[in-house]
Amino acid sequence: MIYEFDFSFLNEYGPDLWNGTLLTLWMTAISIIPGFILGTACAVGRLYGPPWLQRATTVYVEAIRNTPLVIQVFWLFFGLAVLSIRIDAFYAAVIALVINVGAYTAEIMRAGFESIPKGQVEAASCLALSRWQMLLYVQLPQAVERVYPALVSQFILMMLATSIMSQISAPELTGVAYQIQSFTFRGFEVYVVIAVVYLALVTLLRAVLLGLATVAFPRRRRLGTPL
Known part of the structure; x- marks a missing residue:
């Protein structure tokens, strides 16, 4: 039996594929920043927060990282409907993505914070910087720079x-x-068409994120450090 390939459906359904591609990009774009902020906040809470906050963030991170994303989005979309809380499919998807990527980002950022030499924190303390100033101006930039490749990979997986x-x-x-x-x-x-489109989207997202890195991390660019 000889299989005859037929891609003529693209003439009729091309606009639908385009709209689906745009929605995929939109979901990704509006999930990355909130997910990063949530994950960073959880990493800070686990490292420097009071005991109750450390326990709460630990429970969140472990619960999300050890359950499938599909179960999480089902709970938001179908589970809450039982309680008469109805969320539109698009918003349920975005919320699930933010919650999920936030948990993984928390562990990535925690590793970044822990990799910073203690001498830099001590030097910042000697300059009379407050805890928040140390986090914002000393620890956070270095932590993001150190784990940026892992963050890029996580955001691509999220897409x-x-x-x-x-x-x-x-x-x-x-x-x-x-x-x-x-x-x-x-x-x-x-x-086949969908696989090619996803490959193109991954290439585009990686190029955008690495392009941002060349602007945000001039030291890496100057030293030729790969991202």
């Missing part, structure tokens, strides 16, 4: 995880692909 949101009918790229292949019965061709 790929948007494909899970098709399970709650969010019309992102994979959700659109499900619909197209159910109409055209050209599953192989549809998923």
